[in-house]
Amino acid sequence: MPTIDAEVLNKVVAFLAEYHIDDQARIGVAFSGGSDSLALLLALRQLYTPDHLHVMYVQHHLRPAEELKAEMALNGENCLKLGIGLRILDLGEGSVAMAAARRRGGLEEAARHLRYEALYDECARAGCTHLSTAHNADDQLETTLMRLFQGASITALEGVRQVRTVEGRKLTLIRPVLACSHAELADYVGQHAMIWSEDSTNNEDAYLRNTIRHTITPPILSVFGGAYDAIALMSKRFGEVGRLLDSLTEHALKVVSFLPGCAVFSRSWFNSLDSAMRELVLFRIIANFETGERIKGSFIQRLRKALEESPDGGSWVLESCQYHCKVDKDVCTCYRVDQGCWHFCRPLADPAEKQILDVGNDVLFSILPYDEGLADSTLLALDATQLEGAVLRSVQLSDEICLEGGTVKVTKLLSSYKIPKHLYPLVVVLADRSGLVAVFARFLGGRDRLAKRFKAPLARRLTNIYSSNKRNNCSEIEKRQPR
Numbered sequence: 169m170p171t172i173d174a175e176v177l178n179k180v181v182a183f184l185a186e187y188h189i190d191d192q193a194r195i196g197v198a199f200s201g202g203s204d205s206l207a208l209l210l211a212l213r214q215l216y217t218p219d220h221l222h223v224m225y226v227q228h229h230l231r232p233a234e235e236l237k238a239e240m241a242l243n244g245e246n247c248l249k250l251g252i253g254l255r256i257l258d259l260g261e262g263s264v265a266m267a268a269a270r271r272r273g274g275l276e277e278a279a280r281h282l283r284y285e286a287l288y289d290e291c292a293r294a295g296c297t298h299l300s301t302a303h304n305a306d307d308q309l310e311t312t313l314m315r316l317f318q319g320a321s322i323t324a325l326e327g328v329r330q331v332r333t334v335e336g337r338k339l340t341l342i343r344p345v346l347a348c349s350h351a352e353l354a355d356y357v358g359q360h361a362m363i364w365s366e367d368s369t370n371n372e373d374a375y376l377r378n379t380i381r382h383t384i385t386p387p388i389l390s391v392f393g394g395a396y397d398a399i400a401l402m403s404k405r406f407g408e409v410g411r412l413l414d415s416l417t418e419h420a421l422k423v424v425s426f427l428p429g430c431a432v433f434s435r436s437w438f439n440s441l442d443s444a445m446r447e448l449v450l451f452r453i454i455a456n457f458e459t460g461e462r463i464k465g466s467f468i469q470r471l472r473k474a475l476e477e478s479p480d481g482g483s484w485v486l487e488s489c490q491y492h493c494k495v496d497k498d499v500c501t502c503y504r505v506d507q508g509c510w511h512f513c514r515p516l517a518d519p520a521e522k523q524i525l526d527v528g529n530d531v532l533f534s535i536l537p538y539d540e541g542l543a544d545s546t547l548l549a550l551d552a553t554q555l556e557g558a559v560l561r562s563v564q565l566s567d568e569i570c571l572e573g574g575t576v577k578v579t580k581l582l583s584s585y586k587i588p589k590h591l592y593p594l595v596v597v598l599a600d601r602s603g604l605v606a607v608f609a610r611f612l613g614g615r616d617r618l619a620k621r622f623k624a625p626l627a628r629r630l631t632n633i634y635s636s637n638k639r640n641n642c643s644e645i646e647k648r649q650p651r
Contacts, residue, residue, distance in 0.1 A: 173356055173359045173360075175348075175352065176207060176211060176345070176348055176352055176353065176356040177211055177214060177215075179344075179345065179347045179348055180208075180212070180344045180345060181215070183330070183342075183344045183345075183346075183347070184215070184344065187330070187331050187342065189298060189342065191216060191220070192220075193216075193220065193297050193298055194220055194221075194222065194294075194296045194297050194298070195212060195216065195221055195222070195296060195297070195298045195299075195300050195342075196222045196223075196224060196287065196290065196291040196294065196296035196298065196299040196300065197209055197212060197221055197222065197223045197224065197300050198224060198226070198283075198287055198299065198300065198301045198302070199223045199224060199225050199243065199247075199254070200225065200302075200365075200367070201225065201239055201240075201242060201243040201246070201364060201365035202302075202364050202365060202367060203350070203353055203354040203357050203364040204302035204303075204304055204345070204350060204353050205301075205302040206246060206362060206364045207302065207345060207348070207353035207354070207356045207357050208300060208301075208302040208344060208345050208353075209221075209223065209246075209247075209250065209252075210250070210356065210357065210360055210362070211344070211345070212300065212344070213250045213251075213252065218250075218251050218252045218253075221252055222255065222290075222291070222294045222296050223247055223252050223253065223254050224254075224255045224256075224286075224287055224290055225240065225243055225254055225256050226257045226259065226283045226286055226287065227240070227256060227257065227258040227259060228259055228264055228279050228282075228283070229258075229259065229260070229261045229262070229263070229264070230264060230275070230279065230369070230557055230601065231367070231368060231369060232368075235368055238365075239365040239367075240256065242363065242364075242365050243365060246362060246363075246364075249362070255290060255294075257286045257287070257290055259282050259283075259286060261515065261517075262513075262515035262559070263282060264278050264279045264282060264557075265278075265513060265557060265559040265561075265599075266513045266515075266559075267279075267281060269513040269559070269561045269562070269564065270513075272564050272565070272566050273566075274603075275601055276376070276377070287299055288334060288337055288339060291339050292338075292339070296339065297338075297339070297340065298339070298340045298341075298342050299334070299339055299340070299341050300342050300343070300344055301342075301343055302343075302353070303328045303343045303345070303346055304345050304346060304348050304349060304350055304352075305346065305347060305348060305349045305350075305396040305399070306349055306381070306385065307328055307346075308327050308328050308346060308396075308399055308403060309385055309388070309389075309395060309396065309399050310377055310380045310381055310385060311327045311328050312325065312327045312399055312402070312403070313380055313384060313385070314376060314377065314380060318465075319465065320465070321447060321448065321451075321465075322406060322409055322410060322413065322444070323406070323409075323410030323413060323414065323448070324410075325402075325403075325406040325410075326403050326406040326407040326410050327399070327403045327406070328343060328346060328403075329343070329407070330342070330343050330346050331343070346400075347400065349396060369601075413444065413445060414448070416442075416445055417445055417448045417449055417452055420441060420445060421449065421452060421453070423437055424449075424453060426456055429457075429503055429504060430501055430502060430503035431501070431502045431503075432499065432501050432502075433453070433500055434498055434499065434500070435475055435495060435498050435499070435500050438475055439475065439476060446472050446475075446476075447468050447469065447472055450468050450471055450472055451463060451468055453502055454467075454468070454491055454502060457490075457491070457504045463491075464488060464566070467486075467488035467491065470486060470488075471486055471493055474486055474495075475495070475500065478495070480497075481497055482495070482497075483495060483496045483497070488565075490504050491503075491504060492504070512527050512528050512560075512561060513559055513560075513561040513562070514527060514559060514560045514561065515557075515558070515559045516535075516555070516558040516559060516560060519552040519555045519558040519632070520535075520552035520553060520632055521535065522535060522536055522537055523535050525560065527560060527596060527636075530638055531594055531596065531636055531637070531638060532636065532637050532638070533560055533596055533608075533634070533635070533636045534633075534634070534635050534636070534637070535552075535632055535633075535634055536635075537631070537632060537633075538630040538631055538632055538633055539633075546610060546615070546616065547610075547616065547633050547635050548606055548608075548616045548617075548618050548633065548634050548635070549630045549632070549633050549634075550605075550606075550618065550622050550630060550631070550632060550634065551622075551629055551630055551631050551632075552631045552632045554622065555598075555600045555605065556600050556601045556602070557600050557601040558598065558600045558605070559598075559599055559600070560596055560597070560598055561597060562593050562595070562596070562597070563578050563579070563582070563592055563596075563597050563607070564578075565579060567579070567597060567604055567607075568604065569581070569603075569604040569606075569607055569617060569619055570603070570604075570619050570620050570621065571617060571619065571620055572620050572623070578595075578597065578604070578607055579592065581607060581609070581614075581617065582595060582609055582614060585609055585612070585613060585614030585615065586613065586614075587609060587613060587614055591612055594612065595607065595608065595609050595612065596608045596636045598634065602621065603619070604619060605618070605619050605622055606618045606619065606622070606634065608634070608636040610635070610636075611635075611636055611637045611638060616634075616635065616636075
């Protein structure tokens with residue numbers, strides 16, 4: 169029976185042979201320092217000389233500084249043992265939070281986007297022909313489950329692709345250990361007597377993937393012994409169907425008139441398409457605008473339903489942030505509106521420090537020490553030490569906050585307070601790695617609201633009072649602060 173060491177190496181060799189990646193390739197290695205990426209680096213180092221490998225570590229600044237410092241030191245030591253240099257790609261503090269606000273998505277998605285852009289740029293600089301990542305069989309299972317229950321398209325159900333050409337780059341993205349489980353890779357590293365770094369956030373359920381990893385996949389793997397192989401087979405089948413649909417979609421789009429800033433097509437033509445292609449066609453039309461903003465599946469679904477079901481001969485407009493689609497009888501015009509919904513995003517280096525911040529639009533945000541003598545039920549008091557990666561930013565149309573009565577869209581909350589839509593950009597929200605923490609609408613006649621998970625039980629201490637105000641209206645709490 170082959171050892172884990174031989175099994176992992178054989179799978180990597182088989183992968184390289186299948187995709188004709190020879191020993192002359194220059195391969196960039198995305199290296200986090202965890203067991204998966206260390207296993208990938210070990211395997212590639214057994215097959216390639218150091219001058220054919222370019223190892224990169226991306227610094228996101230999403231974890232405590234001491235943890236990151238120790239991680240980078242260990243990663244450097246491991247690379248030194250393998251006779252390879254390590255290139256640090258620093259994204260800059262606060263960059264992920266700002267990207268999340270700009271792209272109107274979560275921190276996970278923003279971090280991934282910035283990470284890959286940094287890796288692509290570095291590969292181009294270093295002359296790499298391939299970029300390898302340590303996605304494994306567990307990642308494939310988690311990705312498939314996530315996309316399945318998020319109602320993803322057929323093409324997206326392929327999951328993590330083994331090989332993909334990076335659009336607009338002379339670079340091929342490869343996943344050499346996709347056929348290996350996380351446990352196999354950890355054992356492989358252990359057999360080489362090397363120590364990997366542990367990301368503390370892997371044990372937290374604030375991220376969706378971690379929740380799936382900790383609560384859903386274990387029972388699946390215990391019931392279905394062949395789950396990894398089954399997912400690999402389904403990924404292959406979905407990929408084949410997806411490529412067929414992509415080819416048909418590409419052909420169908422020849423009818424669409426792509427003009428500067430807009431796309432025009434016939435509604436009757438759209439409804440004549442096979443139903444399996446309609447969402448793909450709409451997605452490709454909207455994606456043509458290249459705003460850098462995530463395209464919401466819910467918007468594509470609403471647009472499809474409107475095109476299919478609204479009465480003939482009418483006129484209407486459907487909007488989603490920057491994307492607008494206008495129908496006039498049989499003519500559908502999709503276009504982008506340049507003004508954004510987001511106005512500011514400001515990371516809080518120390519969310520417990522007393523400070524007054526000018527966030528723009530003549531709005532001041534106050535962070536003051538908590539004082540029981542200044543108890544005011546209309547102001548928000550919280551334990552600022554519980555915040556991780558805190559940012560203040562403008563409200564986004566997609567924002568939701570989990571209150572004691574359930575999860576509610578922030579725009580619906582503001583509407584219930586009778587706040588005019590043109591004032592929404594003045595509303596400040598507090599967010600951290602766990603999601604939306606608070607909404608500050610009190611100074612506009614609404615209420616300041618705190619997420620349920622930050623509601624302090626009797627035993628928890630309170631450290632600060634947070635509030636926002638117009639520049640020329642000093643808040644009551646500021647007036648009453650002791651000198």
